[in-house]
Amino acid sequence: MTEEHAEAHEHTNYIKIWAILTFMLVLSILGPMIGIKWVTLIAAFGIAVVKAAMVGAYFMHLNIEKRYVWYMLFTALLFLGLFFFGVSPDVMKAEGSNWVNHNNMPVATEEVGHGDGHSE
Amino acid sequence: MSFQAPLATSRSVTGLPTGRLAIWWVVVSEIVIFGGLIACYVMFRLRHPEWGEYASHTSTPAGALNTFVLLTSSLSIVLAHQAAAAGNLVKSFRYIWCTIGGGGIFLLVKSYEWTTEISHGYTLFANNFWSFYYTATGLHGLHVIAGMVIMAIISIGVRKGEHLPRVEYIGIYWHFVDIVWLFLFPLFYIAK
Amino acid sequence: MAEAVTTAETTEGAHSHHGEPDFWSKYIFSTDHKMIAMQYMFTGMIMALIGGYMAYVFRMQLAFPGESVPGYGTVTPLAYNSLITNHGAIMIFWVAMPILIAALGNFLIPLMIGCDDMVFPRVNRLSYQIFLLSAIILIASFFVPGGGFGGAWTAYPPLSAQSQYNLTPFGAPMWLLAVALEFVAFLLGGINFITTTMNARAKGMKMYDIPIVVWMIVIASILFMASVGPLIAGAVMLLFDQVLGTTFYNPDAGGDPVLWQHLFWFFGHPEVYVVLLxxxxxxxxxxxVFARKKxxxxxxxxxxxxxxxxxxxxxxxxxxxxxxxxxxxxxxxxxxxxxxxxxxxxxxxxxxxxxxxxxxxxxxxxxxxxxxxxxxxxxxxxxxxxxxxxxxxxxxxxxxxxxxxxxxxxxxxxxxxxxxxxxxxxxxxxxxxxxxxxxxxxxxxxxxxxxxxxxxxxxxxxxxxxxxxxxxxxxxxxxxxxxxxxxxxxxxxxxxxxxxxxxxxxxxxxxxxxxxxGKNPWNANTLEWVAPSPPPHGNFAEMPVVYRAPYEYSVPGREKDYWPQNMPD
CATH class of the missing domain: 1.20.210.10 (Cytochrome c oxidase-like, subunit I domain)
Structure with missing residues (x-):
């Protein structure tokens, strides 16, 4: 078990992975300097996801780990996603069905979209 | 008091060593802790476009340097694991201490940043952006410190040739701390 | 023990090396899963008595308002709030959790899956010590100036976040700290339970041979681990609000009190199932067992x-x-x-x-x-x-x-x-x-x-x-x-x-x-009844091997109405 593991480690060139990661880091800093919003978002967060995936796969050896470890981690992320999407409708608005948070209204002029659920 | 590991620890029904299985569960629990904090921050951040203005006061070069330092320390701990697996204890010991050094540089840069920001009046209480900034980076910093202490303890065992799998386990933890930083960096430094 | 591990799976040899342990290492700093289970159980029982006493005091106040309660005295409004808050918190976090998850999990998991201890006995001991510390902090919070926290066990801000509202400048942070430490204790315990059940089962015990109670404790531990994370982060934020004066949950300064409710109940509802399972x-x-039926x-x-x-x-x-x-x-x-x-x-x-x-x-x-x-x-x-x-x-x-x-x-x-x-x-x-x-x-x-x-x-x-x-x-x-x-x-x-x-x-x-x-007074099938009662350190003289599912009662054609899991035929 550990021998196979050690074998597999030999095949990974860690320095190469590290060089790619560093290159992507440079990209993620240069990208936002262009000043286009979607380029910034992709450069900042898209690359962060790719970098995290590479660290996970090659440094944490998820690429050669048992599959269910990956499922464990992914389930934790799913629960987080659930938390985010369950909570964000409330926290990301400054008013509810029977309250308005005046101190907390966004300064942006555009109307925050709210659905047809508001009867009051 | 001498401690003998029970027979249970040596069993491996799943095929994973017990230590590695446990460290993966630690990572799972850490994912939801950091993830919960980051999710709260993201909700506030999307609500408040003006927070982009505050984020421009964080130092991108310092953050980038720290990202680089952590990525490099991740490399050195994985090399330490490789060396330990190959039986080269001296090399493994050195790589572990390289990683601890990386953590030290990270904390130095971090404390420089914090000092600069606090001296400009951006304290924990300035507004919610800064509260989140200090809470998230502070919690992350505590994990860096904990990792460094554990690595120092493990390095003693490595020199004696004991508990070598622990190098791999602490590596998994350290890479996780690295990954958390990979997300904190764009959230607090790049997105303006 | 080390040589026993590498050769045959027997713990017989290990006992002869041990002398008779002294009081401290046997009862207080033991790493034995059964002793830690007892520590959790007795701590939980003591906390249950405290929580029951609190219920007695505030029920008396509700039935006979304003009159002096025998064994307590007159209940002030602040004391009433503190009593109901801590009754709820104690009964859930310091009674249900330690007894149902920690005590039963510690006692039953290694015995029922047929191994000698938890996979990480020292982490187990640490988990109890953190839990004990949390209980001590909670009890101590009743005696600080201002008294114990009275903002309800759900601790909704802004009542819980600002001491000018809850009037307990010391009680509230101590309460929160105690709860957070308790979470840490059960995270450590949970990792131990999950890992032990996944990795240390007896030879022959397949997934569907695991007794239901072990399954339930493990699933409960996973639920706990997956739900408590955001609340730990949220508790740190609330603690900062209380102690340092940040405004995460303060609507006057752009914070959001509803966020805490979400953080709390995202944990709090799975928690119901954590103790139910x-x-x-x-x-x-x-x-x-008592229906003598599968x-x-x-x-x-x-x-x-x-x-x-x-x-x-x-x-x-x-x-x-x-x-x-x-x-x-x-x-x-x-x-x-x-x-x-x-x-x-x-x-x-x-x-x-x-x-x-x-x-x-x-x-x-x-x-x-x-x-x-x-x-x-x-x-x-x-x-x-x-x-x-x-x-x-x-x-x-x-x-x-x-x-x-x-x-x-x-x-x-x-x-x-x-x-x-x-x-x-x-x-x-x-x-x-x-x-x-x-x-x-x-x-x-x-x-x-x-x-x-x-x-x-x-x-x-x-x-x-x-x-x-x-x-x-x-x-x-x-x-x-x-x-x-x-x-x-x-x-x-x-x-x-x-x-x-x-x-x-x-x-x-x-x-x-x-x-x-005797070993098996109820004529039950699961593995814990194979060990002597009470089980010695190491549990089994010879590690059991599992041949069948745990609930084979009244099998037709057998003389006895039970069929232990470790019996070859």
Whole structure:
């Protein structure tokens, strides 16, 4: 078990992975300097996801780990996603069905979209 | 008091060593802790476009340097694991201490940043952006410190040739701390 | 031990090397899973007495407002708030959790899966020590200036976040710190339980050979781990709000108090299932043993447990229907809340089907297990009214809610614990408990329990609000009829506490003078009954090998009506 593991480690060139990661880091800093919003978002967060995936796969050896470890981690992320999407409708608005948070209204002029659920 | 590991620890029904299985569960629990904090921050951040203005006061070069330092320390701990697996204890010991050094540089840069920001009046209480900034980076910093202490303890065992799998386990933890930083960096430094 | 590990799986050799351990290493700093289980259990029992005493004090205040309570004195409004807050927190975090998860998990998992200890005994010991520290901090918080925290066990900000509102500048942070430490203790314990069950099972024990109670404790630990993370982050934020003056939850400064409610209930609702599942597992074990019949639909029970666990993450906002949440979300959460009753009901049906056609022995443990099904059913059925957002708007924060969740938590924490203790006492201490006294204890507890909470349903439907110090201030609620019901509930509570005395006497006397129990007094199948009673350090003289599923009772063609898991044929 550990021998196979050690074998597999030999095949990974860690320095190469590290060089790619560093290159992507440079990209993620240069990208936002262009000043286009979607380029910034992709450069900042898209690359962060790719970098995290590479660290996970090659440094944490998820690429050669048992599959269910990956499922464990992914389930934790799913629960987080659930938390985010369950909570964000409330926290990301400054008013509810029977309250308005005046101190907390966004300064942006555009109307925050709210659905047809508001009867009051 | 001498401690003998029970027979249970040596069993491996799943095929994973017990230590590695446990460290993966630690990572799972850490994912939801950091993830919960980051999710709260993201909700506030999307609500408040003006927070982009505050984020421009964080130092991108310092953050980038720290990202680089952590990525490099991740490399050195994985090399330490490789060396330990190959039986080269001296090399493994050195790589572990390289990683601890990386953590030290990270904390130095971090404390420089914090000092600069606090001296400009951006304290924990300035507004919610800064509260989140200090809470998230502070919690992350505590994990860096904990990792460094554990690595120092493990390095003693490595020199004696004991508990070598622990190098791999602490590596998994350290890479996780690295990954958390990979997300904190764009959230607090790049997105303006 | 090291040489034993590498060769044959036997712990026989290990014992001869040990001298007789001294008091400290045997009872206080032990790494043995059984001793840690006992530490958790006795700490939980002491905390239960403290929580019960608090209930006695505030029930007396509600029945006889303003009068001096025997054994306490006059209850001030601040003290009342602190009493109800800490009663709730103690009963959930320091009684239900340590007894059902930690004590039972520690005691049963290694024995039932056939190994000698937890995989990380020292982490286990650390987990108890952190838990003990958290209990000490909580108790200490009653004696600091300002008194214990009184912002309700849910700790909603801004009441909990700012001391000018809650008037407990020291009590509130200490309470929060105690809760956070308690979470850390159970995270450590949970990792241990999960890893042990995944990796250290006896030879031959496949997935479907694991006893249901072990499954349930492990699934509960996973639920706990996945749900508590955001709350730990949120607790740090609340602690900063309290101590340092940040404004995460302060609406005046751009914070959001509803965020805390979400963080709390995203953990808080799965937490209900975290404590429910081990109790359900205990009941499954007891019912199948005393019905002398194979557990009905083992796999269905297991799958409904998974379904319950997953669904439990989708229901949390039903606690917040009137908190100003998005009405569209309220619809979704109503549907998911009602959905979760399906797997739970299915599980209960499987238990009832197990009873059908069995040869039932009404021991005390079995009586408690059966009463669990009945009482929990009332709790579940009344929950439907609260899960539906329409009716919940009326019932919210009334005594109907209070009676509902006591009808779930009392069966879980108290009846579940008594079921377990009457069943596993012979294994824990090597002696039998007295059945007659057990039955007196059972009937006294169950009748008085219903006497407390049935009137509270009526009061709640009459509009009686929770967390009110003195109902005389509300003429609509201070009618003689309502006051009579309050007094009846209070005397039932007092009587129920008195009926715990037979249990404590029975427990203590049986500990030293009870009839000697053999290895397997109930003729049960699972592996813990293979070990001597009480099991020595290392549990098994020879590590058992598993040949079959755990519930093979009354198999046709066999002379005996049970068939232990480790018996080759």
């Amino acid at each position: 081990p109790a359900m597992g205990v009941v499954a074990e007891v019912i199948t 557990l009905f639909a083992y796999k269905t029970i297991l799958y409904t447990t998974f379904a319950t666990g997953i669904l439990s993450f989708f229901v949390w906002a039903h606690h917040q229907f009137i908190a100003g949440i998005d009405p569209r979300m309220a619809h979704i959460f109503t549907v998911t809340t009602v959905l979760i009753s399906i797997p739970i009901a299915e599980m209960l049906f499987c238990y009832i089907a197990t009873l059908y056609g069995g040869s039932i022995r009404l021991t005390t443990a079995m009586l408690f297990a059966l009463s669990f099904l009945a009482e929990f059913l009332i709790g579940g059925v009344t929950g439907i009214y609260l899960g539906a957002s329409g009716t919940d708007i009326y019932f919210h924060d009334t005594y109907f809610v209070l009676a509902h969740f006591h009808y779930t938590f009392f069966p879980i924490a108290i009846i579940g614990f008594f079921t377990a203790i009457y069943y596993w006492f012979p294994k824990m201490f090597g002696r039998m408990m007295n059945e007659t006294w057990g039955k007196i204890h059972f009937w006294g507890t169950i009748i008085c329990f219903n006497g407390i909470f049935l009137p509270l349903f009526v009061l709640g439907m009459g509009g009686q609000h929770r967390r009110i110090y003195n109902f005389n201030n509300f003429p609509d609620l201070a009618t003689p009829e309502m006051q009579d019901l309050r007094i009846f509930a209070t005397w039932s509570a007092v009587a129920m506490l008195v009926f715990q005395i037979p249990f404590l006497i029975n427990f203590t006397v049986s500990l030293f003078k009870g009839k000697k129990a």
